[in-house]
Amino acid sequence: MSKRFYVTTAIDYVNGEPHVGHAYEKVIADVIARARRSLGAEAFFLTGLDEHGQKIQQTALSKGKSPQEYCDELAITWKSFAARLGLSNDDFVRTTEPRHKQAVQAILSRLHTAGYFYKDTYRGFYSTKEETFLTDKDRLPDGSFPASYGEVTELFEDNYYFKLKDQQAWLIDYIEKNPGFISPDHRRNEMLGFLKNNTLEDLCITRPADRLQWGIPVPFDTNFVTYVWFDALVNYVSIPAAHGDPVVASALGSQPSTSNPQPSLWPADIHVIGKDILKFHAVYWPIMLKAMGLPLPKQILVHGWWQKNGEKLSKTTGNIVDPIAVIDEWGLDAFRFYVVRELAIGPDGNWTDEGFEMRYESELAKKLGNLLNRSLSMLNRYRTGITPVRSDELAPAAAKIVAETRALLEQNELQAALQSIWSLVNHANKYIDDTAPFKLAKDPAHAKRLDEVLYNLVEICRILAVLLWPFLPGTAEKMYRQLGLNNSPDQFAASAWGGMPPGQKIGDVTPLFPIKEKPKV
Ligand code: MSP
Numbered sequence: 169m170s171k172r173f174y175v176t177t178a179i180d181y182v183n184g185e186p187h188v189g190h191a192y193e194k195v196i197a198d199v200i201a202r203a204r205r206s207l208g209a210e211a212f213f214l215t216g217l218d219e220h221g222q223k224i225q226q227t228a229l230s231k232g233k234s235p236q237e238y239c240d241e242l243a244i245t246w247k248s249f250a251a252r253l254g255l256s257n258d259d260f261v262r263t264t265e266p267r268h269k270q271a272v273q274a275i276l277s278r279l280h281t282a283g284y285f286y287k288d289t290y291r292g293f294y295s296t297k298e299e300t301f302l303t304d305k306d307r308l309p310d311g312s313f314p315a316s317y318g319e320v321t322e323l324f325e326d327n328y329y330f331k332l333k334d335q336q337a338w339l340i341d342y343i344e345k346n347p348g349f350i351s352p353d354h355r356r357n358e359m360l361g362f363l364k365n366n367t368l369e370d371l372c373i374t375r376p377a378d379r380l381q382w383g384i385p386v387p388f389d390t391n392f393v394t395y396v397w398f399d400a401l402v403n404y405v406s407i408p409a410a411h412g413d414p415v416v417a418s419a420l421g422s423q424p425s426t427s428n429p430q431p432s433l434w435p436a437d438i439h440v441i442g443k444d445i446l447k448f449h450a451v452y453w454p455i456m457l458k459a460m461g462l463p464l465p466k467q468i469l470v471h472g473w474w475q476k477n478g479e480k481l482s483k484t485t486g487n488i489v490d491p492i493a494v495i496d497e498w499g500l501d502a503f504r505f506y507v508v509r510e511l512a513i514g515p516d517g518n519w520t521d522e523g524f525e526m527r528y529e530s531e532l533a534k535k536l537g538n539l540l541n542r543s544l545s546m547l548n549r550y551r552t553g554i555t556p557v558r559s560d561e562l563a564p565a566a567a568k569i570v571a572e573t574r575a576l577l578e579q580n581e582l583q584a585a586l587q588s589i590w591s592l593v594n595h596a597n598k599y600i601d602d603t604a605p606f607k608l609a610k611d612p613a614h615a616k617r618l619d620e621v622l623y624n625l626v627e628i629c630r631i632l633a634v635l636l637w638p639f640l641p642g643t644a645e646k647m648y649r650q651l652g653l654n655n656s657p658d659q660f661a662a663s664a665w666g667g668m669p670p671g672q673k674i675g676d677v678t679p680l681f682p683i684k685e686k687p688k689v
Contacts, residue, residue: 174214181218189473193442446468544677558627570663
């Protein structure tokens with residue numbers, strides 16, 4: 169049975185405010201999914217929402233709503249956020265959906281029967297804000313708990329625990345033997361350091377139902393609901409199960425659909441996540457999967473965090489970037505371009521409005537936009553908008569950059585891939601300066617040379633559209649329409665030289681990225 173390429177994002181807390189950090193992660197995953205599809209793979213892209221937990225329960229009740237009503241309202245905003253980002257996700261999971269809850273319960277039952285859990289009494293401190301138990305290690309030198317934990321309460325309660333003590337050795341071994349499992353390398357080293365220098369505490373996987381009702385009921389003991397992280401991580405397999413994934417179905421003890429057998433999704437090829445939730449994905453999730461008898465994801469790809477003007481994003485201080493406002497003002501592709509071009513996957517990034525405007529004006533409007541505009545305007549002026557006979561002068565330069573971009577896309581080096589693509593943009597702009605078609609046009613003796621130059625320019629523009637499609641799908645489509653092509657630039661194979669048919673009448677020419685007039689001071 170064949171396997172589809174499967175890429176996921178973290179599922180956002182439904183009661184959070186969608187910001188540039190969420191948007192960045194989803195855009196990266198979208199570019200990866202589109203790039204794989206363009207390269208010929210069948211790719212499945214999953215994103216969604218994490219909807220259970222005490223905070224949701226409390227806020228919903230304070231607003232006089234049921235938690236489900238409250239989540240349903242918030243989910244509308246998040247779904248439209250995904251649409252505004254141009255995401256090509258194949259499904260959108262909500263952890264309150266029956267298809268997800270069933271999978272969580274099936275897993276809990278199986279692991280319970282297999283003896284992975286035990287019940288014990290906990291006495292200690294709990295942060296509702298972070299939905300986590302605290303130990304003395306979490307205290308500040310003065311004995312108090314950091315403000316980030318919010319109100320900390322003392323608890324004395326029964327819960328179920330997942331035995332983790334025997335799991336540490338194989339996990340260390342696995343991470344060491346599979347260098348690509350956690351990327352980038354410094355995150356892998358961070359996890360290895362953590363695992364080698366600490367003894368894993370058993371994981372509390374329930375919360376008592378008398379304290380928290382807004383969770384998935386534990387199937388073998390209805391006095392408890394499932395801990396949100398155990399619930400949330402399962403989304404990566406509950407949705408494949410719902411799509412008839414045979415690998416997951418057999419681990420869950422359900423019947424894979426025989427009437428409509430699906431190529432498998434699991435194991436995920438890439439989980440895209442932020443640095444703050446690495447431990448959940450690189451420690452707890454692999455241990456849960458191994459217990460279920462499922463293979464581990466091929467890669468956990470960890471991105472850094474965005475700040476604005478060198479400061480943490482914060483709604484309270486007003487230091488925020490509202491992706492929707494940026495998209496409304498500058499267009500979706502300008503937003504997608506800036507976040508991917510500005511920040512490689514790994515380090516932290518810093519949003520500045522000046523940096524955004526600079527990249528818009530210089531890289532999008534002046535370099536890419538003008539290249540297309542100049543090339544097509546000259547074709548209109550000198551050749552009535554009809555593509556001349558084929559010429560291969562820039563074919564070797566294009567082939568080199570196409571190969572380089574392909575390799576970078578295959579390694580998910582998205583920022584470097586954009587740099588590579590812009591080296592072709594620069595090459596073509598320089599070609600215009602060097603060949604000076606506007607001078608050639610003045611002398612009919614140079615007609616053949618002018619034909620060559622114009623063909624090379626439109627063909628480079630066409631190839632650029634193909635290379636750009638995973639990043640800037642709307643712009644790439646517009647470029648194709650302006651070139652007079654009716655199909656989509658969504659197949660990487662079309663980056664081979666010579667796709668622009670001679671005799672082709674080009675379409676209407678309009679600026680891709682209009683320069684904004686700056687208010688005069
Ligand atoms: N619900 C959990 C994830 C469960 S995954 C099984 C969660 N949600 S979150 O809404 O807090 O964060 C979602 C993602 O956004 C995480 O990967 C997180 O790292 C990312 N980001 C949140 N703030 C961010 C920035 N300022 N910058 C970049 N990404 C950030 O954690």
